Amino acid sequence: MPKHVDPDVRRRLVVDALFRVVVRDGLQRTSLRAVADEAALNIGSLRHYFASQHDLMRFAMQSMLDRVSSRLLEHVEQVGDLGRRPRPEQLRLAADLLAELLPLDERRRAEVTVFMDFNAAARTNPAFNDLSHQAAEGTRTLVRRVLTRLDAADALRPGRDIDIETERLTALLDGLSLSAVLHPEILNPRTCADVLLAHLGDLSPQTPGSAH
Amino acid sequence: MPKHVDPDVRRRLVVDALFRVVVRDGLQRTSLRAVADEAALNIGSLRHYFASQHDLMRFAMQSMLDRVSSRLLEHVEQVGDLGRRPRPEQLRLAADLLAELLPLDERRRAEVTVFMDFNAAARTNPAFNDLSHQAAEGTRTLVRRVLTRLDAADALRPGRDIDIETERLTALLDGLSLSAVLHPEILNPRTCADVLLAHLGDLSPQTPGSAH
DNA sequence: CCCGTTCTATCACGCCTGTGATACAAAGGA
DNA sequence: TCCTTTGTATCACAGGCGTGATAGAACGGG
Numbered sequence: 038m039p040k041h042v043d044p045d046v047r048r049r050l051v052v053d054a055l056f057r058v059v060v061r062d063g064l065q066r067t068s069l070r071a072v073a074d075e076a077a078l079n080i081g082s083l084r085h086y087f088a089s090q091h092d093l094m095r096f097a098m099q100s101m102l103d104r105v106s107s108r109l110l111e112h113v114e115q116v117g118d119l120g121r122r123p124r125p126e127q128l129r130l131a132a133d134l135l136a137e138l139l140p141l142d143e144r145r146r147a148e149v150t151v152f153m154d155f156n157a158a159a160r161t162n163p164a165f166n167d168l169s170h171q172a173a174e175g176t177r178t179l180v181r182r183v184l185t186r187l188d189a190a191d192a193l194r195p196g197r198d199i200d201i202e203t204e205r206l207t208a209l210l211d212g213l214s215l216s217a218v219l220h221p222e223i224l225n226p227r228t229c230a231d232v233l234l235a236h237l238g239d240l241s242p243q244t245p246g247s248a249h
Numbered sequence: 250m251p252k253h254v255d256p257d258v259r260r261r262l263v264v265d266a267l268f269r270v271v272v273r274d275g276l277q278r279t280s281l282r283a284v285a286d287e288a289a290l291n292i293g294s295l296r297h298y299f300a301s302q303h304d305l306m307r308f309a310m311q312s313m314l315d316r317v318s319s320r321l322l323e324h325v326e327q328v329g330d331l332g333r334r335p336r337p338e339q340l341r342l343a344a345d346l347l348a349e350l351l352p353l354d355e356r357r358r359a360e361v362t363v364f365m366d367f368n369a370a371a372r373t374n375p376a377f378n379d380l381s382h383q384a385a386e387g388t389r390t391l392v393r394r395v396l397t398r399l400d401a402a403d404a405l406r407p408g409r410d411i412d413i414e415t416e417r418l419t420a421l422l423d424g425l426s427l428s429a430v431l432h433p434e435i436l437n438p439r440t441c442a443d444v445l446l447a448h449l450g451d452l453s454p455q456t457p458g459s460a461h
Numbered sequence: 462c463c464c465g466t467t468c469t470a471t472c473a474c475g476c477c478t479g480t481g482a483t484a485c486a487a488a489g490g491a
Numbered sequence: 492t493c494c495t496t497t498g499t500a501t502c503a504c505a506g507g508c509g510t511g512a513t514a515g516a517a518c519g520g521g
Contacts, residue, residue, distance in 0.1 A: 207428065236417060
């Protein structure tokens with residue numbers, strides 16, 4: 038016989054509601070009452086599962102990071118090693134993986150939006166400092182790994198500083214996400230993906246067919 | 250005989266105080282009272298120069314954009330046309346110009362921080378929508394101009410899509426700014442500038458001495 | 462059934478916010 | 492000097508916020 042309420046799914050329900058509020062109204066206007074309303078819960082119930090606003094916010098940000106990284110992990114495992122593939126496919130696989138960080142569909146757009154709001158808040162809110170830092174380190178680790186894999190597969194032009202290239206690609210991804218979220222009328226998902234592909238293509242050795 | 254108070258310098262004083270509060274506490278915590286305190290003014294005086302919070306915020310964001318663009322214009326005129334210069338200097342000049350958008354010193358860091366907070370707020374606050382949009386268009390216009398100038402000076406590898414390259418460089422700048430402001434312990438100004446130089450170098454035709 | 466645990470719901474409190482209203486001081490041309 | 496304009500300073504109000512306290516409902520093992 039199932040318990041009538043499972044605290045974990047309850048918390049997940051609350052966090053989902055919180056994400057919707059953040060996407061719609063921004064983290065600034067994401068109050069306990071707004072989240073409770075969005076989740077169709079009484080604020081008293083909400084506070085039964087989260088002792089304080091601080092706890093709720095931390096839990097929500099942690100959840101968001103978990104979801105993103107788990108999605109990335111799935112993608113990484115699915116790809117496996119790309120040593121044996123033809124170069125165009127290597128680039129495509131790398132782009133697909135990194136594109137998980139870009140707001141190319143509604144799901145990713147929502148995630149990236151929440152991600153950006155929390156990280157922006159982390160600048161002045163100590164509650165998010167550590168999570169924001171480890172997120173930044175995490176993306177860099179991922180990007181560096183992609184670059185070194187490409188390099189190992191001879192899909193990278195020689196003589197490149199891996200540190201610089203990591204920062205460069207990370208900044209490119211962050212900047213694309215920022216623009217695509219803040220100015221979708223200027224930067225649409227299609228162009229977003231094209232820019233990423235262009236960058237990866239630029240990093241790889243020139244092939245006669247690469248220019249068109 | 251001077252008037253005892255000049256409304257313009259008064260407003261400027263208030264806006265400077267507002268910027269300091271935004272940098273220190275974030276736009277979220279930038280209330281009328283906080284700004285008044287920071288400016289060592291009574292909230293009543295402040296409200297004598299700004300009819301409402303809405304007006305103050307708009308005026309502040311507009312001021313910030315004006316300062317940035319005027320600084321950029323100075324830089325543009327100072328450079329003039331770069332057709333006659335040797336290529337390394339062309340790249341250096343372009344990098345110096347674009348570096349005005351990066352938080353490489355305290356002044357630029359403060360400006361970029363304020364810029365980012367206002368633009369992030371613009372996503373959910375209609376009061377900033379138009380200003381944010383025109384700022385985004387403005388940077389793209391600038392970046393595109395720099396790229397076309399470099400192209401005209403044969404400092405760009407042929408066969409590039411100028412639209413894609415504009416978005417790419419814009420995203421790179423935005424991403425570098427974001428990381429440098431949010432995670433100065435990870436991305437320092439030096440590396441920031443190096444990444445920009447690396448990107449521009451990557452866009453230009455390879456010269457024998459460019460690899461080291 | 463009974464009773465402790467879990468959950469839901471509501472009240473009240475203090476704090477901070479923007480803003481309207483108002484009183485008062487200071488300046489400066491008539 | 493008087494009077495209008497300009498600037499300074501407070502008060503009060505309504506609204507939103509997080510949160511402590513508390514009461515009562517719903518559940519589930521004994």
